[in-house]
Amino acid sequence: MEKILISACLLGRPVRYDGKGKPLHHPVIARWMAEGRLIGFCPEQSGGLPTPRPPAEIESGMNGDDVLEGRARVLEVTGRDVTAEFIAGAEKTVAVAKAQHCRFALLIDGSPSCGSGFIYDGSFSGVRHSGEGVTVALLRRAGIAVYADREIDALVAHLDGAAGSAS
Numbered sequence: 536m537e538k539i540l541i542s543a544c545l546l547g548r549p550v551r552y553d554g555k556g557k558p559l560h561h562p563v564i565a566r567w568m569a570e571g572r573l574i575g576f577c578p579e580q581s582g583g584l585p586t587p588r589p590p591a592e593i594e595s596g597m598n599g600d601d602v603l604e605g606r607a608r609v610l611e612v613t614g615r616d617v618t619a620e621f622i623a624g625a626e627k628t629v630a631v632a633k634a635q636h637c638r639f640a641l642l643i644d645g646s647p648s649c650g651s652g653f654i655y656d657g658s659f660s661g662v663r664h665s666g667e668g669v670t671v672a673l674l675r676r677a678g679i680a681v682y683a684d685r686e687i688d689a690l691v692a693h694l695d696g697a698a699g700s701a702s
């Protein structure tokens with residue numbers, strides 16, 4: 536049975552920068568929970584950042600890959616450089632995913648860690664751009680398929696369709 540890495544905040548855990556969760560309300564979540572398939576994890580907390588914490592964005596409209604390659608930093612709105620914490624969190628997330636044999640991840644979009652379809656541009660003015668967070672970039676390098684929270688139906692369809700008895 537496939538295990539799925541999931542953003543801890545999507546399970547309602549109060550790990551977001553604002554000290555809140557953002558529970559994903561979908562019938563399959565309860566089923567997957569009961570089946571023990573969900574591996575909840577928060578990259579930013581695991582990287583050593585406190586909760587609550589100031590919001591952070593990847594600078595200059597760059598992406599998670601740019602952070603991993605040293606071309607961009609992750610900065611809090613205060614100007615504090617939290618690049619090292621974000622990379623540490625990404626590495627721990629990949630380690631957990633591998634240890635749990637996760638081939639799929641369901642992560643909340645828009646986050647500088649967990650975003651897979653869009654992130655914010657570093658101006659802290661609400662401007663989005665297509666791109667991915669630091670953890671997603673590292674998960675994808677490890678061959679783990681990342682689905683955004685709004686793509687949960689596609690993940691369900693993929694698991695049910697591709698795996699059949701293994702779903």
Ligand code: SF4
Binds near residue numbers: 545551578579580646
């Ligand atoms: Fe949620 Fe990911 Fe942000 Fe942690 S790093 S609060 S799991 S979106």
